[in-house]
Amino acid sequence: MIVIDTATGKIHEVEIEPVETGDYQSLTKRRYFFNWMDEKDKEVYKLKIIGTSGIIGLVSIERIPKEWRIHIRLLTVSKENKGNDKKYENIAGNLITFVSKIAVREYAELACVSLKPKGVLAQHYIDKFGMNITGKTLSVEISEILNLINTYDHD
Amino acid sequence: MTNKKKSNKEIEGAEYGVDSRYSSKKERQVDGKALMEARLRKMQNVSEDQIIKAKLLQLKLNMEEYIKKPVYKDHNFFTEFLTIYIDTIYSRRNNFAKDINITPVRLSQVLNNHRDPKEEFMLRLMIHSEKTYKNVCQFHKKTWYQVYFHEKICDTMSSQDEWRPSVEKHVSISKLIKA
Numbered sequence: 477m478i479v480i481d482t483a484t485g486k487i488h489e490v491e492i493e494p495v496e497t498g499d500y501q502s503l504t505k506r507r508y509f510f511n512w513m514d515e516k517d518k519e520v521y522k523l524k525i526i527g528t529s530g531i532i533g534l535v536s537i538e539r540i541p542k543e544w545r546i547h548i549r550l551l552t553v554s555k556e557n558k559g560n561d562k563k564y565e566n567i568a569g570n571l572i573t574f575v576s577k578i579a580v581r582e583y584a585e586l587a588c589v590s591l592k593p594k595g596v597l598a599q600h601y602i603d604k605f606g607m608n609i610t611g612k613t614l615s616v617e618i619s620e621i622l623n624l625i626n627t628y629d630h631d
Numbered sequence: 632m633t634n635k636k637k638s639n640k641e642i643e644g645a646e647y648g649v650d651s652r653y654s655s656k657k658e659r660q661v662d663g664k665a666l667m668e669a670r671l672r673k674m675q676n677v678s679e680d681q682i683i684k685a686k687l688l689q690l691k692l693n694m695e696e697y698i699k700k701p702v703y704k705d706h707n708f709f710t711e712f713l714t715i716y717i718d719t720i721y722s723r724r725n726n727f728a729k730d731i732n733i734t735p736v737r738l739s740q741v742l743n744n745h746r747d748p749k750e751e752f753m754l755r756l757m758i759h760s761e762k763t764y765k766n767v768c769q770f771h772k773k774t775w776y777q778v779y780f781h782e783k784i785c786d787t788m789s790s791q792d793e794w795r796p797s798v799e800k801h802v803s804i805s806k807l808i809k810a
Contacts, residue, residue: 552648
């Protein structure tokens, strides 16, 4: 997976790994928008550019095996990657694709990744990631997951 | 601030984060039920082709996960993955044997761990997978080799108690490097 430096167009390979206990101290609300300490007992992953130590994206998930589904609880990019002046492109897409890969590993053709954004964010996720909408829940199933993987996963 | 301005501002920063935690068990259940009903309807339209693609993707991801870390377990991962690969694509294993030009007996011996795959088997499997995965997802040519040798390494390392005593007898160091 890669992110693109919006200023230079330079491509950087990224890695996504589980957040370690020691990381939580640096996951401040100021830089990562949410209180990540609340997710300490959940399954949380961090995205970093390979060879660097700075975390530029985070996602917390809940596996729901009975429904062959993984629900994204929280997802964020770091402060400098928010909005039109973001430093790197693709962070959220990579995180959603990463979760989709876990869903496929677990549930194959039944895989589903869901999230429930508030307000007008839903349309953005529908447009950008091809998400389906059911009530207020957005989801990707196998057809969209295959597209996401072919778009974001270069591994 | 007008609604339009507010909306634009939020969209601009849309990817900064999503908080989609359920506020209650009930909300989770109700949403899950509605989503499942919609998915079940959609699943009726999932083609056989998409199901095969999903299974091949799952297999690839499982193989990649396997080679990432040492697995000290008495289990034949290579043949397990190979069996899944063949059974996902073919209704009869003999057809796979035919496609890579080996005898069904030889394929059976490999799948049942009676014989190690020969070099030509591995090379043909590599090309077969390359062609199969072309329209599914990225698939590294080296994956089957990595799985095969990863299993060999893990097996060798985990069974030292069995092989070391007899092997060590044949090894002596005539020129020992001093500490």
